[in-house]
Amino acid sequence: MKLEKKLVEQITSRSEDFAQWYTDIVRKAELADYSSVRGCMIIRPYGYAIWEGIQKYVDTKIKETGHENVYMPIFIPEHLLEKEKEHVEGFAPEVAWVTEGGNEELAERLCVRPTSETLFCDHFAKIIHSYKDLPKLYNQWCSVIRWEKTTRPFLRTAEFLWQEGHTIHATKEEAEKETRYILNLYSDLCKDILAMPVIQGKKTESEKFAGAVDTYTIESLMHDGKALQAGTSHYLGENFARAFGIQYSDKEGKQRYVHYTTWAVTTRLIGAIIMIHGDDNGMVMPPRIAPIQVIVIPVAQHKEGVLKKANELKDRLSKIARVKIDDDADKTPGWKFSEYEMKGVPIRLEIGPKDIEKNQVVLARRDTGEKFTVSIDDLESQVTELLDKIHNSMYEKAKSFRDNNTRDALNMEQFKNIEENKSGFVRAMWCGDAKCEEKIREVTGATSRCIPFDQEHISDTCVCCGKKADKLVYWGRAY
Amino acid sequence: MKLEKKLVEQITSRSEDFAQWYTDIVRKAELADYSSVRGCMIIRPYGYAIWEGIQKYVDTKIKETGHENVYMPIFIPEHLLEKEKEHVEGFAPEVAWVTEGGNEELAERLCVRPTSETLFCDHFAKIIHSYKDLPKLYNQWCSVIRWEKTTRPFLRTAEFLWQEGHTIHATKEEAEKETRYILNLYSDLCKDILAMPVIQGKKTESEKFAGAVDTYTIESLMHDGKALQAGTSHYLGENFARAFGIQYSDKEGKQRYVHYTTWAVTTRLIGAIIMIHGDDNGMVMPPRIAPIQVIVIPVAQHKEGVLKKANELKDRLSKIARVKIDDDADKTPGWKFSEYEMKGVPIRLEIGPKDIEKNQVVLARRDTGEKFTVSIDDLESQVTELLDKIHNSMYEKAKSFRDNNTRDALNMEQFKNIEENKSGFVRAMWCGDAKCEEKIREVTGATSRCIPFDQEHISDTCVCCGKKADKLVYWGRAY
Numbered sequence: 001m002k003l004e005k006k007l008v009e010q011i012t013s014r015s016e017d018f019a020q021w022y023t024d025i026v027r028k029a030e031l032a033d034y035s036s037v038r039g040c041m042i043i044r045p046y047g048y049a050i051w052e053g054i055q056k057y058v059d060t061k062i063k064e065t066g067h068e069n070v071y072m073p074i075f076i077p078e079h080l081l082e083k084e085k086e087h088v089e090g091f092a093p094e095v096a097w098v099t100e101g102g103n104e105e106l107a108e109r110l111c112v113r114p115t116s117e118t119l120f121c122d123h124f125a126k127i128i129h130s131y132k133d134l135p136k137l138y139n140q141w142c143s144v145i146r147w148e149k150t151t152r153p154f155l156r157t158a159e160f161l162w163q164e165g166h167t168i169h170a171t172k173e174e175a176e177k178e179t180r181y182i183l184n185l186y187s188d189l190c191k192d193i194l195a196m197p198v199i200q201g202k203k204t205e206s207e208k209f210a211g212a213v214d215t216y217t218i219e220s221l222m223h224d225g226k227a228l229q230a231g232t233s234h235y236l237g238e239n240f241a242r243a244f245g246i247q248y249s250d251k252e253g254k255q256r257y258v259h260y261t262t263w264a265v266t267t268r269l270i271g272a273i274i275m276i277h278g279d280d281n282g283m284v285m286p287p288r289i290a291p292i293q294v295i296v297i298p299v300a301q302h303k304e305g306v307l308k309k310a311n312e313l314k315d316r317l318s319k320i321a322r323v324k325i326d327d328d329a330d331k332t333p334g335w336k337f338s339e340y341e342m343k344g345v346p347i348r349l350e351i352g353p354k355d356i357e358k359n360q361v362v363l364a365r366r367d368t369g370e371k372f373t374v375s376i377d378d379l380e381s382q383v384t385e386l387l388d389k390i391h392n393s394m395y396e397k398a399k400s401f402r403d404n405n406t407r408d409a410l411n412m413e414q415f416k417n418i419e420e421n422k423s424g425f426v427r428a429m430w431c432g433d434a435k436c437e438e439k440i441r442e443v444t445g446a447t448s449r450c451i452p453f454d455q456e457h458i459s460d461t462c463v464c465c466g467k468k469a470d471k472l473v474y475w476g477r478a479y
Numbered sequence: 480m481k482l483e484k485k486l487v488e489q490i491t492s493r494s495e496d497f498a499q500w501y502t503d504i505v506r507k508a509e510l511a512d513y514s515s516v517r518g519c520m521i522i523r524p525y526g527y528a529i530w531e532g533i534q535k536y537v538d539t540k541i542k543e544t545g546h547e548n549v550y551m552p553i554f555i556p557e558h559l560l561e562k563e564k565e566h567v568e569g570f571a572p573e574v575a576w577v578t579e580g581g582n583e584e585l586a587e588r589l590c591v592r593p594t595s596e597t598l599f600c601d602h603f604a605k606i607i608h609s610y611k612d613l614p615k616l617y618n619q620w621c622s623v624i625r626w627e628k629t630t631r632p633f634l635r636t637a638e639f640l641w642q643e644g645h646t647i648h649a650t651k652e653e654a655e656k657e658t659r660y661i662l663n664l665y666s667d668l669c670k671d672i673l674a675m676p677v678i679q680g681k682k683t684e685s686e687k688f689a690g691a692v693d694t695y696t697i698e699s700l701m702h703d704g705k706a707l708q709a710g711t712s713h714y715l716g717e718n719f720a721r722a723f724g725i726q727y728s729d730k731e732g733k734q735r736y737v738h739y740t741t742w743a744v745t746t747r748l749i750g751a752i753i754m755i756h757g758d759d760n761g762m763v764m765p766p767r768i769a770p771i772q773v774i775v776i777p778v779a780q781h782k783e784g785v786l787k788k789a790n791e792l793k794d795r796l797s798k799i800a801r802v803k804i805d806d807d808a809d810k811t812p813g814w815k816f817s818e819y820e821m822k823g824v825p826i827r828l829e830i831g832p833k834d835i836e837k838n839q840v841v842l843a844r845r846d847t848g849e850k851f852t853v854s855i856d857d858l859e860s861q862v863t864e865l866l867d868k869i870h871n872s873m874y875e876k877a878k879s880f881r882d883n884n885t886r887d888a889l890n891m892e893q894f895k896n897i898e899e900n901k902s903g904f905v906r907a908m909w910c911g912d913a914k915c916e917e918k919i920r921e922v923t924g925a926t927s928r929c930i931p932f933d934q935e936h937i938s939d940t941c942v943c944c945g946k947k948a949d950k951l952v953y954w955g956r957a958y
Binding site: 033035036037040041042043044045048049051052068069070071072073074075076077080093094095096097098099100101102103109110112119122123126127132138142143145147148149158159161330 | 512514515516519520521522523524527528530531547548549550551552553554555556559572573574575576577578579580581582588589591598601602605606611617621622624626627628637638640809
C-alpha cells in the first residue's frame with residue numbers, strides 16, 4: 001500500500017506578512033518547534049545542525065588562538081549577581097528564580113544564568129595571583145535564560161544557546177585587542193560562512209552591555225529592513241575586577257586589577273540566515289553552513305539503473321560535500337523539489353534515464369533557480385565550484401540589498417521621511433548627546449545601531465540638535 | 480626578577496584516605512573547582528578537555544548510525560513531568576523548581592530538567608504520524624539538575640553534563656536492538672578510549688530507571704573496591720508512548736504505540752578515570768583521551784640550542800599527537816616533572832644538551848615510571864607505539880585489578896565475610912526475589928550492580944534464601 005502524498009504546504013508570502021513568513025519557514029523547514037514551556041523553543045535536527053556548523057567554526061578559530069572551554073554552574077546565587085551594580089540592574093528584571101530544591105525552600109534564591117560574568121569573576125578571583133597567570137582566555141558553550149515578555153523562535157526566546165567568551169588580561173591594550181580580534185572573528189563567520197554582510201562598530205553609551213566600558217557590535221540588515229545585532233564583544237575594563245577583587249601582582253610585585261572582556265554569538269544567527277536569504281519558497285541556505293549542500297533526486301527511479309547511478313553519484317559527492325539522496329518511492333520528484341527548496345538546500349542534482357544515457361546530470365541552484373547540465377565526469381569540480389559561486393553570489397546579493405537600503409539623513413525631516421516611507425539603515429551625524437539619541441527614537445522609532453569603525457563625515461551638524469557633530473551613526477529599527 | 484618557584488603540593492595518599500586523595504587530584508590537577516553554588520562544580524579547562532574527548536567519540540559514533548542532535552528546553556512544566564507515574568515518582572524528590580520569572584510569580588512551577596523524557600515525548604507525539612516517520616534517533620548534549628544532598632565533583636553533583644539519547648521505533652525488537660547497540664558503543668568508549676574494563680548486564684527491577692521496562696548498564700570497579708555505573712541504556716517499552724499518546728499508523732493503517740529507548744553517559748566518567756587509573760602522584764591519563772599526550776621538557780634550557788631543538792621536536796610531534804612544551808625559565812625541570820605527573824600526561828619527553836649530542840631524547844612513562852632513550856630519528860614511530868602500549872597496559876592493569884577483586888559467594892556467610900574484610904565485586908546466584916536483594920543490602924551493604932550478559936552457573940541456589948536460582952548477579956557497594 002502506498003502512502004498518500006503529503007503536499008508541501010504553502011507558506012505566507014514574504015512581502016505580504018514578513019513575521020508570518022518567518023514563522024512559517026521556521027516550522028515548515030523543521031528548524032524549530034514550539035514547546036510546552038512558555039517562550040522556550042525546541043531546536044529540531046535541521047536547525048541544530050546549523051548551530052553545530054557555527055559552533056565548529058567559532059570553536060576551531062578560538063582554540064587556534066589559545067582559548068579554552070570551561071563549564072560554569074547554571075545557577076547564580078542572588079548575592080553574587082548583585083556584586084556589580086550596573087550588571088545586576090541590567091539583568092535582574094528578566095531572570096528566572098529557583099526558590100525550591102529537593103522539596104525544600106532555599107535559603108537564598110538562585111537565578112538561572114542570564115549570562116555568566118559573575119560566576120567567571122568569582123572563579124577568576126580565586127585562581128589569579130601573578131602576571132604569570134595571565135591572560136586567561138576562557139569560553140563556554142551553554143544555554144541562558146532571559147525572561148522575555150514576547151518571544152519568537154531564534155530571535156527572542158526565554159532560553160537560547162550561545163557561546164560566552166570571558167577573558168582577563170594584564171593591560172587595557174591587550175584586552176581591547178582581544179575584543180577587536182573577536183569582533184573580526186565574528187565578522188568573518190558572518191561573511192565567509194553565513195554569506196551575511198555586517199557593519200562593525202561601537203555601541204553608544206545607552207545601547208552598551210550592562211557593566212561594560214565599551215561594547216563592539218556587528219550589525220546586519222534583514223530583508224524587512226530591520227536591523228539585527230549579530231554578535232557583540234565587550235571591553236569591561238576593571239569594573240568587574242574591582243567588584244570581585246580580581247588582582248594580580250605585576251613584575252614589580254605591585255597589585256593590579258585585571259582587564260576583562262566578554263563576547264557572544266547566539267542561535268539568533270539562525271534567525272538572521274532566514275531573514276537575510278530566505279524567499280517565498282522557504283529557506284535559502286548559504287552553502288558553507290548548509291547541513292545538506294547537495295540533494296540528489298533520482299527521476300523515474302523505477303527505471304533500471306537510475307537508483308544505482310544516483311547512489312553512486314551520492315557516494316562520489318559525499319567525499320567533497322554534505323550530500324543526501326531522497327529515493328523515497330512514495331513521493332514524486334515534484335514533491336521532493338518543493339521539500340528541499342523549503343529547506344533551502346543549495347544544489348539539487350537530478351538524474352534520470354535520459355541523463356544517464358548522455359552521461360550528464362542536471363544541477364539546479366536554490367538561490368537563483370537556474371538549471372543546467374554538467375558532465376558526470378566533471379561532477380566533483382563542478383559542484384565544488386558551484387558551491388563557492390553560490391556563496392559569493394548570496395553574499396553580494398545581501399550586500400546590494402543592504403547598500404540599497406542604507407540612506408543618509410542630514411536633518412530630522414529627512415530622517416522621519418525615511419522611517420515613514422522606507423526601511424533599512426539610516427546614516428546620520430550625531431553630537432554624542434544621549435538626549436538627541438532618545439529624541440530620535442521617540443520621533444522616528446529608530447535606535448542607534450552602531451558608531452561604525454569606517455567613519456564618513458556626511459555633514460557637520462547633529463541630525464537632531466543641529467550642534468557640531470563628528471560621529472557618523474547607523475540607525476534603524478531593530479530585532 | 481624571577482618568580483619564586485611554586486612547589487607542587489603533596490596530595491593525600493590513596494591508601495590512607497581514598498576520598499581525600501580523590502578530591503586532592505580533582506583540585507590539584509585542575510580538573511574542577513568548587514563554586515559558590517551549592518553542589519555545583521566548575522569544570523576547568525583540563526577537565527573540560529576530557530569531556531570534549533568523550534563528546535567527540537560518542538557524537539561521531541552515533542552520527543555514523545543516523546542519530547541527530549536536537550535541543551529541548553531546560554524547563555519542564557510541572558503538569559508535564561507528572562504525566563508518566565513511575566517517572567515522576569523517581570525524579571520529583573530531587574528537582575529544583577523555578578517559581579518566579581521576570582519579577583512575577585509563575586502560575587505553574589517549572590522544574591529544571593533532571594532528564595528530558597517528558598519533553599521528548601511531548602514533541603514526539605506532535606511529529607509522529609506514520610511508520611514512515613520512524614525511527615527517530617535523537618540525542619541532546621546538555622546539563623541536568625539533580626538536587627543531591629551530598630555531592631562530590633564529577634561523581635555526584637547537583638548539576639552535571641551528559642548526553643541523553645531518545646529514540647522511538649516501530650517495534651520492540653528494533654528498540655531493544657538500539658539499547659544493546661548503544662550499550663556496546665559505551666563499552667567500546669570505556670575500553671578503547673578510557674582504558675576502563677566494564678561488565679555489561681541488565682539491572683534488577685529495583686535498580687532500573689524510573690519508568691523503564693529494562694535498564695542495561697556497564698559497571699566498572701574503582702580502586703577502592705567500589706563499583707561505579709559508567710553508562711546506562713534503557714528500553715522503556717510503550718509506557719511513555721501511552722502516557723503521551725505517541726502513536727503511528729502502520730503499513731496496514733492500524734494505530735500503534737512507539738517503542739522508546741533512552742541512554743546516557745555523563746561527566747561522571749571523568750571521576751571514573753581518576754579512581755581507576757590515578758596513583759599517589761596524581762592523575763594517570765589514558766593516552767587516547769589525554770588532553771596532553773606528550774609534554775616536552777627542555778633540560779638546561781639556557782644552554783645554546785636546547786630550546787630550539789625542543790620546539791622543533793614539539794612541532795614534529797604535534798602532527799601525530801597532542802603535545803605541549805613547558806619552557807618556562809622560572810621553573811626547574813623537577814617542578815615541571817611533578818606538575819605533569821599530577822596532570823597524568825602519559826609521556827614526558829626530556830631533552831638536554833647531552834641528548835642533543837647523542838641525537839636522542841628521554842621518554843618517561845607516567846603509568847609505570849619507566850624511562851628510556853630513543854633516537855630522534857625514530858621519534859614519531861616510537862611515540863605512536865608507546866601511546867598504544869600505555870593504553871593496553873593501563874587497560875590490562877585495571878582488568879587484573881578488577882578480576883583480583885571479584886569474588887564468588889555461595890552463601891550469606893561467605894558474602895558477609897567478603898564485604899567485611901575485602902572490597903570489590905561479589906558474584907553470587909540470586910533467585911530473582913526483590914526481598915532477597917533487599918536483605919542482601921541490609922546484611923552486607925552491597926547492592927545488585929547487574930545481571931551480566933555473560934552468565935555462569937556457580938551454584939544451584941540463591942545466596943540469600945537458598946531456593947533454586949538461575950541468575951548470576953554482580954554485587955557491590957556503589958558510587
